[in-house]
Amino acid sequence: MKEHLGKPPILSKPTTGEVLSLYLEVSEHAVSSVLVREENKVQLPVYYTSKCLLDTEMRYPQMEKLALVLVVTSRKLCHYFQVHSIQVLTNHRLRQVLQKPDTSKRLLKWSIELSQFDIDYKPQIAIKGQALAEFVAEFMGVPDEAKVVGGPLKWKLYVDGSSNDNDFGAGLVLHTPEGHKITSAVRFEFPASNNEVEYDALLAGLRLTEHLKVEAIDIFSNSQLVVNQVKGQYQTRDEKMAAYLKKVKKALEKLTAYDIQQVSRAENSNAEALARLATSNDAELLKLVPVEALKAPSTKGKLKVMSMSCQPSWRDPIIRYLVDSELPEDKQQAKKLKGQSLAYKVLRKGYYWPDLKKEVAEYAKKREGCQRYALIPQQHSEDLTSIVTPWPFAKWGIDLIGPLHKTPGGYKYTIVAIDYFMKWVEAEPLTTISEEKCIHKNFFSIVYPQSNGQVKAMPKRQLDSYKGKWADELPKVLWAYRTTSRTTKGETTFSMGYGVEAVLPVEISIPTSRVIWYEEGVGMVS
Structure with missing residues (x-):
């Protein structure tokens, strides 16, 4: 010394x-x-x-x-x-x-x-x-040689599982050698039996102790089956229980010393309360302890990826450098590999700012050379919305016209509906414009009925010109409107709705100008 x-x-x-x-x-x-x-x-x-x-x-x-x-x-x-x-x-x-x-x-x-x-x-x-x-x-x-004789200090772990008709969870209480208490609640998002819940609760506690690097621990559970199966005093005949037991023993092998004992529910009351909290619908509102979520049983294995080719590749040095920061022994190759990073190239030029790596990553996402061989997502970013406006007889505009001259039948008003796509018009006379009469009028399959300025295609003054006879003349006006070609599209509303033109029987024996000047596939020609 x-x-x-x-x-x-x-x-x-x-x-x-x-x-x-x-x-x-x-x-x-x-x-x-x-x-x-x-x-x-x-x-x-x-x-x-x-x-x-x-x-x-x-x-x-x-x-x-x-x-x-x-x-x-x-x-x-x-x-x-x-x-x-x-x-x-x-x-x-x-x-x-x-x-x-x-x-x-x-x-x-x-x-x-x-x-x-x-x-x-x-x-x-x-x-x-x-x-x-x-x-x-x-x-x-x-250091190890200065540790107290008798091994590491033991921790205490209390576990309990809870299950009801729809919810499953576990409560964990971990006591440190210094007397501190660590609590946690786990919610299981999968159906399970009572014994499976108890095993998952034990495995959740062992994962917590492994994360905290606990070496020696005393485990307490009120499940007689789980405790005695872990001790080897009960046989394990069920395949699921055998899988859980194998998982538990594999986790216990990582500890230097452990002991598991069965306790009464009164001694395990804290863990039981946490388990009930995990299965409660108000767990998010209480915020008393962290509530974790377990998506699948602990025995469900992870997906394994099988390598189809183990031959050396030019990508191996790049992968080793990105994963483990391992550079080739050749200094020139190491320098070249290190320089392939865009961020390092910017640093070598003498530039630096706090968001350098973040902005480089965003730039690489937008650059064509970086994204040429990237996977192209096929899923739409938003849900598709159906547009019903171009569907015939799918969307209508409705309005009321009146008051008009009173007819012998007592009609003073007319309700008009026009199709958004074909401009097909339906109209019926009404004596009054009460809610009941307007709602129960049947205009084919009306979807999203709403008033629109298009219904003004049948003006009030045109009906007023017939005075007290307008209700009798209404079907004739509708027929003329449906069989007259529109200047905007050159087709009649009848042909757009049904694919053929409508004619009166008398027009077959005595041809009119509408029949004479009509050509199929073209419409009216001058």
């Missing part, structure tokens, strides 16, 4: 082209880093950096603090980062977090800033030489 303390570490000068290693450390109030070089299998420090966290930075998530210390180091030691390749030694998924396209704006900005340097991320296997002691326990607390 005295010999070690008598030889404090001295800062070392790196040589040109040498690869430097970087260690990162995050504490509650500060972040620090050390840049080292290796000589004769001994690590020598090049420079140290540290930063006291501000009040807002103390509330960053742990991974953002780790990215923060990397950015701070690159700014303070910019001359080292520009000349040397940097290897960041960490056991955390810092590279994946910085390269996520849907990451936060803060991380996206830092990622673009760091992209100008040659940074590689490698797992921290061992620390040799004079590295700081805090890097030994990076994110992992005290």
Whole structure:
């Protein structure tokens, strides 16, 4: 110890082209880093950096603090980062977090800033030489040899499932060794039996413990079947139960120590209340605990994609670079591959702005060369809406004309309906214009009846000219209107509706000008 303390570490000068290693450390109030070089299998420090966290930075998530210390180091030691390749030694998924396209704006900005340097991320296997002691326990607390004899502290997990006629759910209560309580409710969006719900509740709890990296746990459930099948005291004859049990045992193998016990419903009341909350229709309104949704049973396997060809392809280096940031050993090929990114090309030109990657992605979506071989969606962006206006006898405009001269039958008004497409007219005389009489008039299949200025094609003064006889003359007027060609289209409304022209029997024996000057397929000719 005295010999070690008598030889404090001295800062070392790196040589040109040498690869430097970087260690990162995050504490509650500060972040620090050390840049080292290796000589004769001994690590020598090049420079140290540290930063006291501000009040807002103390509330960053742990991974953002780790990215923060990397950015701070690159700014303070910019001359080292520009000349040397940097290897960041960490056991955390810092590279994946910085390269996520849907990451936060803060991380996206830092990622673009760091992209100008040659940074590689490698797992921290061992620390040799004079590295700081805090890097030994990076994110992992005290080392294994300093742990309390007797194994890791046990957590406690209470699970319960609930099912009724239409809703299924589970409640989870996880107690930490420090006495904290984590609650969660899961809603199952598939039908299941009582035993299947209990198994899914247990698997949901085990997924939660795996996410929190729990090593030892005591599990409590009020399901006698599930507890005894997991312990091996009950046989499993049903295929579904066997599949669930296999899934549970596979999840339990990841724990260093576990125990499962059956408890009464009174002891498991908290988990039972959460399970009932998950099956309640008011779960979204309560907002007491997070309610997650499980789309399919836990035993339902994921779809597997079978590779049809495993032969080497020119795309393999590109895929390895995009997925794992693995570059070819040939420096020229690595430089060429790295330069294919449009964002890197912009950075090499000396330009940078915070939304660089986002705008590059939007530009690639609009550029013809980037989208030439893209999949073209065939589905319409919006639901199709039927247009009934061009359908014959499908849409009508209705209006009332009157008051007119009173006829012997007591008629004073007429209701007129005109087809929107063919301009076919229907009309009937009315004594009064009460609601009942107007609604129950039957004009073929009237859809969307509404008043329209087109019904004024039969003016009031034209009917008034017949005075008290207008009701008797109305059918003749309608017949003349239907069998007279329109100047706009050269066809009669009768021929447009039925495909043939209508003539009176007398016009066969005594031809009229309308019959004489009519040519089939052409209409009236001059």
